[in-house]
Amino acid sequence: MELTAEIAAIRSGAGDSGRLLGEFRRAVLLVPLPDGPDAGLMSAVSGGIRWIYAFTDEEALARFAAARGEANAGREWEYLSILGARLVDAVVPTADRPAGVAVNVADEDGSMFFPPVVGIVPDGSAVDLDRGEVA
Structure with a gap:
């Protein structure tokens, strides 16, 4: 199954999060470059998280x-x-x-967010990892 189909399955309640993550990791995504290749990747910050925009195809x-x-x-x-x-x-x-990845954000029924949590991003970048820090 491709990423867009797995997103649709998850959104309908019939998907599997493991398959979704696998399809996401295998998918070739298109990430806009706002002002050319030296300007970095197009993203937005919301709730303290940098969301990198990514798309499954040129149409998205x-x-x-x-x-x-x-x-x-x-x-x-x-x-x-x-x-x-x-x-x-x-x-x-x-x-x-x-940082996390926002896939197909303009598609109301086909978007999916991959947040910076354990299992999606490396542990050192995950916001939900208990690092045993004492306040």
């Missing part, structure tokens, strides 16, 4: 551009093609704050 990215009012602005959207596993294992740990 185009819907995001349209939702932002930028679909017909003559702008060509550059993006990075990257495996979901590489995004969470190599990119998330370099973020300036806890």
